[in-house]
Amino acid sequence: MGTVFKKSVPGREGVWPEKPATKVEYYIPSELLRKGSGMPSLSELDVVRHFTKLSMKNFGVDSNFYPLGSCTMKYNPKFTEQVAALPGFARLHPAISQLKGAGHLCQGALEVIFETERLLSELCGMADFTMHPMAGAHGELTGVMLIAAYHRDKGNKKTKIICPDSAHGTNPASATIAGYEVVSVESHDGIITPEALAEVLDDEVAAVMMTCPNTLGLFEKHLPEIVKMIHDKDALLYYDGANMNAVMGKMRVGDAGFDVVHLNLHKTLATPHGGGGPGSGPVGVCEKLTPFLPISRVKKLEDGQYYLSYDAPKSIGYVAPFYGNFGVYLKAYAYMLRLGREGLIRATENAVLNANYMRKRLEKYFEIPYNRICMHEFVLSAVNQAKNGVRALDVAKALLDKGHHAPTIYFPLIVKECMMIEPTETESKETLDLFINDLIEIAKLSNQNPDFIKNAPVTLPVSRLDETKAARDMVITDDIK
Amino acid sequence: MPYVPHSPEQIREMLEVIGVNSVDDLFAEIPAELRPKSFNLPKGNSEMAVLQKMEQLAARNTTDLTSFLGAGFYDHFIPTAVDALVSRSEFYTAYTPYQPEASQGTLQAIFEYQTAMARLMDLDYANASVYDGGTALYEATLMAVRKTKRRKIIVSEALNPIYRVMLDSYTTNLNLELVTVPHNHGRTNIKSFTAAIDNDTAAVIVQNPNFFGSVNDFTNLFATAHEHKAIAIMSTYPVLQAVLKTPGEMGADIAVAEGQSVGQPLSFGGPYLGIMTCTKELIRQMPGRIAGRTEDSEGRTGYVLTLQAREQHIRRHKATSNICSNQALCALRTLIHLCLLGEEGLHRTALLSIERAHYASERLTAIPGVELFTKGPFGNEFAITLPVNAFEVIDKLTKRGIIPGFPLGRYYEGLENELLVACTEKTTEEQIGIFAEILRGEL
Numbered sequence: 001m002g003t004v005f006k007k008s009v010p011g012r013e014g015v016w017p018e019k020p021a022t023k024v025e026y027y028i029p030s031e032l033l034r035k036g037s038g039m040p041s042l043s044e045l046d047v048v049r050h051f052t053k054l055s056m057k058n059f060g061v062d063s064n065f066y067p068l069g070s071c072t073m074k075y076n077p078k079f080t081e082q083v084a085a086l087p088g089f090a091r092l093h094p095a096i097s098q099l100k101g102a103g104h105l106c107q108g109a110l111e112v113i114f115e116t117e118r119l120l121s122e123l124c125g126m127a128d129f130t131m132h133p134m135a136g137a138h139g140e141l142t143g144v145m146l147i148a149a150y151h152r153d154k155g156n157k158k159t160k161i162i163c164p165d166s167a168h169g170t171n172p173a174s175a176t177i178a179g180y181e182v183v184s185v186e187s188h189d190g191i192i193t194p195e196a197l198a199e200v201l202d203d204e205v206a207a208v209m210m211t212c213p214n215t216l217g218l219f220e221k222h223l224p225e226i227v228k229m230i231h232d233k234d235a236l237l238y239y240d241g242a243n244m245n246a247v248m249g250k251m252r253v254g255d256a257g258f259d260v261v262h263l264n265l266h267k268t269l270a271t272p273h274g275g276g277g278p279g280s281g282p283v284g285v286c287e288k289l290t291p292f293l294p295i296s297r298v299k300k301l302e303d304g305q306y307y308l309s310y311d312a313p314k315s316i317g318y319v320a321p322f323y324g325n326f327g328v329y330l331k332a333y334a335y336m337l338r339l340g341r342e343g344l345i346r347a348t349e350n351a352v353l354n355a356n357y358m359r360k361r362l363e364k365y366f367e368i369p370y371n372r373i374c375m376h377e378f379v380l381s382a383v384n385q386a387k388n389g390v391r392a393l394d395v396a397k398a399l400l401d402k403g404h405h406a407p408t409i410y411f412p413l414i415v416k417e418c419m420m421i422e423p424t425e426t427e428s429k430e431t432l433d434l435f436i437n438d439l440i441e442i443a444k445l446s447n448q449n450p451d452f453i454k455n456a457p458v459t460l461p462v463s464r465l466d467e468t469k470a471a472r473d474m475v476i477t478d479d480i481k
Numbered sequence: 482m483p484y485v486p487h488s489p490e491q492i493r494e495m496l497e498v499i500g501v502n503s504v505d506d507l508f509a510e511i512p513a514e515l516r517p518k519s520f521n522l523p524k525g526n527s528e529m530a531v532l533q534k535m536e537q538l539a540a541r542n543t544t545d546l547t548s549f550l551g552a553g554f555y556d557h558f559i560p561t562a563v564d565a566l567v568s569r570s571e572f573y574t575a576y577t578p579y580q581p582e583a584s585q586g587t588l589q590a591i592f593e594y595q596t597a598m599a600r601l602m603d604l605d606y607a608n609a610s611v612y613d614g615g616t617a618l619y620e621a622t623l624m625a626v627r628k629t630k631r632r633k634i635i636v637s638e639a640l641n642p643i644y645r646v647m648l649d650s651y652t653t654n655l656n657l658e659l660v661t662v663p664h665n666h667g668r669t670n671i672k673s674f675t676a677a678i679d680n681d682t683a684a685v686i687v688q689n690p691n692f693f694g695s696v697n698d699f700t701n702l703f704a705t706a707h708e709h710k711a712i713a714i715m716s717t718y719p720v721l722q723a724v725l726k727t728p729g730e731m732g733a734d735i736a737v738a739e740g741q742s743v744g745q746p747l748s749f750g751g752p753y754l755g756i757m758t759c760t761k762e763l764i765r766q767m768p769g770r771i772a773g774r775t776e777d778s779e780g781r782t783g784y785v786l787t788l789q790a791r792e793q794h795i796r797r798h799k800a801t802s803n804i805c806s807n808q809a810l811c812a813l814r815t816l817i818h819l820c821l822l823g824e825e826g827l828h829r830t831a832l833l834s835i836e837r838a839h840y841a842s843e844r845l846t847a848i849p850g851v852e853l854f855t856k857g858p859f860g861n862e863f864a865i866t867l868p869v870n871a872f873e874v875i876d877k878l879t880k881r882g883i884i885p886g887f888p889l890g891r892y893y894e895g896l897e898n899e900l901l902v903a904c905t906e907k908t909t910e911e912q913i914g915i916f917a918e919i920l921r922g923e924l
Contacts, residue, residue, distance in 0.1 A: 004593050004820050014823035015560040017906050020832040024724050027835050028858045032696050034730065037723045038600030041823040044562055051590070051817055055569040058586035062570035071576055075484055079528045081568075084748070088539025093550045094750035095887055101876035102884070108541030109749045122522055134612040134751060137793075137803045148654050163798075173793035173803035177623075179654030182798040219510040250508050252517040270484075274567075274810025275587035276577040276609070276770065278752030294650075317650030321553075321615050321643045321739075322750025334535055339483060340525025346482045349504045353487075356507055357495040373499075373507055400583050408579070411794070428486040429495065455778075460582045462783040467581075470775035470787040474764075476606055478596040 001057075001461075004050050005478045008040030015044055057461045058275070059405050065431050069377045069408035069420025070168070070215055072245045072267030074351075077338065080271070080331035089330060094322035103307050110306035113298045113323055116333040117282075123336075123344070124241075124261050125252030126284030131324040132294045136242060138319070139262030139281025140174035140209075142294065145316045146260060146285060147207045147236050148178055149292040153314060156234060158206035164192055166216060166412045171209045171240060180206060187414065190216045190370040194225045201233060207260075211240040213247070213375035215412040215420070217355065227257035236260060236289075244268040245424070246352060246376035249345035259286045269332035280328040294319045350425035351376040354432060358423055361436045365443040369415055377422035379415050380407075390446040390453045392417040395439075397456040397464060402438040483525070542749075547912045548884040549841070551862050551903025553614070553641045553692070555742040557720060557830065558907055559814075560821045563744055567814050577770075577806050581785040582777075587809060588784035591772035594816040601722045601819075602736040602758040603729025609770035609807035610754040614739025615647040617755030618686065618716055620802055621735040622648065622657075624759070624766040625684035625712035627801070632657045633681045637674060639664040639691035640716060642892035657683075667693030667855040667864055675705045682711040689717055689725065693855045693889075693901065694838070694862030696725060703732040712763075719743050719756060719815075720834065721860045723827040728758075735759045744818030745811055754808035754815065765791060768802030830906050834861035837904035837913065844917040845902065850924055854889075854899050862903040864889060864896075868924060871900040877923050883916050 024033060042050075059066065066073035084090065088108060097106050117129040133139035144161065151158045161175035162183045172182040183200050185192060191214065201208075208230050212220045220226070230237050239253040239261040245268045253261045265280040266273040273279065285293065291314040299309045339347065352375055359378040363371055367381040382392040396406030396419070408420040423432055446453055457463060487495070492504070501507060526534075548556065567573065571586060578584030578591075591609045598607035611617050622634055634652075636645060638661050645661070652659060662674040669687055678685060685706045690696045703713040715733040717725075720742050728736035740754035741747070759767055765788065773787030793800040822830060838861045846853050850868035867874055871888040878885045890897035904913070 001589070003589070003596070004816075005596060008823075010824075012823070014826050015562070015821040016823075016826045017558065017829045017833055020829055020836055022832070022836060024832050024835065027839050028696055028724070028860070032698055032726050032858060033724055034603070034722075034727050037824060037827055039597065039723075039819050039822070039824045039827050041825065042820055044560075044821060047817065047820045048562055048566065050820075051566045051813075052569065054586040054589055055566075055571040056586065057584075057589070058571040058575050059580075059583040060571040060574035062574045064583075066576065068576055068579070073576055076574055077484060077528075079532055082532065083535045085564075086536060086539035087544055088536075088542040090746040090748050091544040091556070092542050092749040093548060093556070093747050093884075094554060095550055095552050096884065098891060099550075099875045099879070099884070099888065100872040102879055105543040105546070105879070106749070108538035111541070112538055119522060122520070125517060125519075134616070135804075135806060137805045138612060138616075141803055145650070145654070169793040169795070169797045169800070170803050170805050172798035173796075173800045173805075176798040176800075177803050179656075221510050221512070224512065224514055247511070249517065249520050251511050251515050252520070255518045256515045272573045272810075273576050273806075274808075275572055275575040275584070275590075275813070276806045276809035278612075278754075278808050278811055279806065280752075316653070318615075318643070318646040319650055320751070321613055321647070321753075325751035327746070327748040327752050330535075334531050337523070337526055337531045337534065338528060341520060341522040343483055343525045344522065345520075346485055349507075350485045350487060352507045353492065353495055353499075353504055356499045356501075360499050373501075373510065396580060397582065400580060405576075405583060406580050426484050426486070429491045457582050461585050462582050462777040462781055464778045465581050465783045465785050466775045466777070467785050467787070470773035470785045471790075473773075473775070474787070475774040476592070476595055476764075476771055476787065477599045478593065479599070 001053060003478050005040050007046055007050060008042060010041050012041045012043055014042055064403060064405050065427060065435055066405040067407050067421045067423050068405060069422040070242055072422060072424055074270055074424035075426035076270050076272040080334045083334045084327045084330050097308050107306055110298050112330055112333055114300055114306055116329055119336050120282055120284060124284045125254030126261060127287040128290045128293060129282050129284045130293045131282045131329055132320040133281040133283055134320055134325050135277060135279040136262060136264035136281040137170040137174060139283045140170055141178060142283050142319050143238055143260040143262055144174050144178040146289050146292045149316050150289055151206050158204055160204045161206055162200055162208040165414055166214050167209060167211060168240060168242060190218045191220050192226060194222055194229060197226055197229060201229060203233060205233060205235045207236040207238050209238040209240060211243055213243050216370055216379050217374040217377040218370055219375055223256060242267060246348060248348040250348060254286060259289060265329055265332040270335050271328050271331040278325050278328050280325040292316055347425045354423040354425060354427060358421060358432055358436060362439060365440050377420055380419045380421065381415055382417035382419060385446040386417050388446050388450040390450045392419050394453045395442055398442045398453045400457045401459045404435050546882050546884050549886045549902045550884050552887040552901055553739060554747060555903060555905050556747060556907060557742050557905050559744055559818060562821055563814055563817050566817050567810060572813060578786060585783060588772045590813050590816060592774060592784050594812045595772065597816055597819050598756050598758050601719060603727030604736055604758040605761045606764050607758040608767050609772060610812040611757060611769050611804055612808060613753045613755045614737065615644045617737035617757045618644050619648055619651045620768045621714045621737050622684055624735060624763060628712060628763060628766050629683040631681055631683035633660060634684050635660045635662060635677050635682055636686045637662055637669040639669045639693060640686060640688045641692045668695050668857055669697060671702055675702055678705050678709050678711060680709050682709055684712045684714050686714045689715060690721060690860045693864050694859040695855050696858045696860055698726060698731060700731045721831050723831040734763060740815050744814035752808060752811055754811035766801060769804045770807045833906035834904055837908045838863060840910060841902060841904055841913045844913055848921045848924060861905060862901060864899050864901045867898045867900055870897050878919060881919050883919055885916060
């Protein structure tokens with residue numbers, strides 16, 4: 001399908017505003033002007049057909065099961081879209097709250113921020129939350145900046161951050177970008193042991209970044225001991241909230257001893273991820289880190305009025321232009337109000353139930369490196385299939401042919417031929433059974449007719465794509481220069 | 482229970498397959514000492530009740546005032562078809578395109594977005610977007626630091642102060658030297674800026690039009706930067722890029738922008754998108770997602786995420802950035818918006834906005850005691866000097882139904898009487914007339 005630029009017909013009328021009365025040269029000297037911006041000229045129907053056809057080449061949660069491990073692709077309720085589109089929210093200029101006497105013009109929005117922070121604080125057992133971070137990885141960076149500010153304020157000289165080998169790649173990247181040296185700790189039988197941690201934990205360590213349950217879907221059962229070891233070194237414990245969907249109401253990270261946490265709202269609290277964003281990555285902190293939170297903060301006066309406070313001398317400053325991705329967490333707020341306490345607990349319980357059901361039904365057909373009760377996701381390995389030349393990648397493509405999105409593959413890096421499956425709580429038993437049966441059929445076919453699997457996908461708009469060619473030829477715009 | 486489909490009978494069947502007695506047994510590994518001390522969240526509500534509550538909250542925000550507030554974030558008209566198209570759930574409910582064969586829609590859209598951004602900025606390449614304009618600027622700065630292995634960054638004070646404070650926050654732990662060159666009546670002081678560039682300089686950062694609305698040519702400034710092997714970074718306003726001399730023509734190495742004004746509602750600060758474009762030489766320093774064109778096994782054209790060796794999921798602590806996604810849906814909105822307007826529509830949007838701003842400046846400066854602060858050519862935004870404190874004027878005019886602009890004293894000491902006024906193609910001459918009359922009456 002040709003690009004939208006190839007469909008351009010010069011002179012064709014799009015959605016044009018009225019004709020200006022003058023020429024631009026009237027206001028700006030011609031040496032400061034350009035000629036032609038290179039945008040396409042299309043009719044509205046041209047544009048509507050082009051993008052409608054593009055959309056039909058995509059899998060989304062509304063059309064396909066998306067068991068993408070560590071990504072928590074649950075159903076996104078439709079009513080929250082209507083909430084975000086309300087003109088009282090969508091048309092509100094962010095700078096309005098910074099004008100004198102205009103705070104009363106955005107009390108509703110300030111209340112949303114204040115209340116969302118309170119709900120998330122209770123969800124996680126933290127003293128405070130900031131809604132500023134604009135994505136999960138941005139939350140990580142903010143969290144590490146908070147950790148750095150804390151140590152700087154105490155006069156601590158700390159240069160390292162520990163990340164387990166099973167950590168999301170963003171953890172070490174965030175720690176590095178905030179100025180730290182990254183040290184890895186190996187997991188044993190899928191989890192971190194106090195012994196392994198002791199080998200790398202010294203006085204230079206500013207923090208340990210953990211995911212619990214971890215990326216293998218396993219609960220870190222030595223957590224109480226690990227927390228004590230870390231705090232004894234005056235290091236802080238960071239919780240990567242990517243897997244929060246596994247523990248709502250079962251464990252609160254603050255109560256468990258974590259000092260900083262980020263959440264991925266598109267995962268845990270069901271805001272659509274739009275093909276890669278926007279997200280929202282609020283960060284929660286224990287009391288001793290509150291003074292360092294980003295500027296500004298929403299506070300409430302005794303008379304019930306909300307205002308923005310910029311009085312935070314120890315703050316790490318501004319991490320976002322305003323108050324984060326307001327339009328995204330507005331949806332998460334509405335989602336929390338809808339589900340409530342029992343609904344959130346039930347979400348976690350069913351996510352874990354679904355993952356264990358799938359694990360159990362698949363154990364005869366695939367190697368399961370850590371085959372015990374898992375949390376909301378679990379890891380399969382295609383090592384047995386690989387003996388016939390069928391790799392995890394091939395299994396993934398065969399699943400696409402069956403109309404399912406593939407699991408996360410080759411992550412975590414510590415499992416060979418890894419496939420990480422996360423069904424989420426919103427999928428029915430019928431959907432799980434269909435996927436399981438299709439996966440079993442693929443496992444059987446891997447023995448009988450491995451070439452068939454290796455040629456997948458055959459039912460999609462394109463077959464297997466050449467990623468090496470893309471990197472070598474590097475055509476990343478429609479213009480050959 | 483909302484959005485959870487199992488019947489009690491199905492749950493029993495599933496527990497039996499797992500080999501446990503109850504759902505609680507699945508959480509046995511969480512020791513008692515790690516269990517929540519409280520979980521005092523409110524009870525759930527019906528969809529209708531939540532919608533009603535959210536409508537009440539929305540109604541407590543006033544959006545029916547006539548607003549001249551801009552400061553880098555503008556209320557442009559968004560064609561209806563933008564919302565209709567991005568609402569297609571195949572776009573809306575998809576994830577990062579890890580399986581390209583199942584995500585050709587998202588990937589081709591990213592490729593087209595990259596093309597549109599590269600053309601708009603007149604540079605070779607674009608990435609698939611980052612969080613916002615401020616993040617884009619900070620990431621561009623880090624690109625320059627990596628490329629030059631130097632640590633001095635020279636910033637114009639006429640750069641959006643929001644981005645300057647973000648840059649401060651992000652570089653606190655990185656041992657970089659930020660040098661700010663003071664503005665001169667709202668214009669970048671080219672002479673003192675040029676004098677500050679030396680062989681330790683990693684990057685020069687300027688904005689066009691700048692925060693005061695002033696339109697500039699940085700060609701000579703960038704040439705000096707290049708003589709010293711420094712990287713030239715320019716922050717821009719994408720709508721006016723339809724008519725202004727391009728970053729490419731001026732010799733910028735990296736151009737960044739806040740994409741809000743092209744297709745995103747203001748939405749109290751987000752979600753927006755950060756546009757990033759650069760020259761060929763810098764592409765491997767560019768953070769974030771990039772879509773590339775390739776072929777499938779039968780020779781058909783297709784798209785994949787490419788140059789991933791720079792990224793955190795491959796390089797972990799050696800990655801160019803920790804950013805692991807893009808603002809895909811926002812970028813799609815921007816692309817569709819630009820396609821609907823087209824070459825002519827975008828030009829008209831820019832010119833109408835400029836026309837209205839100049840009409841407003843004439844009407845406002847006709848009021849005794851009000852003077853134009855921004856010197857030289859300006860686009861759709863300009864600053865005026867009032868005979869009294871701008872905050873007080875805002876307070877008074879807001880009560881009369883007008884938000885007159887942004888007070889420069891908020892960020893610039895000594896500019897307490899200055900007011901930044903923005904117009905777009907949505908601003909009418911009638912609204913400008915009412916604004917001018919009310920201001921005249923209040924002064």
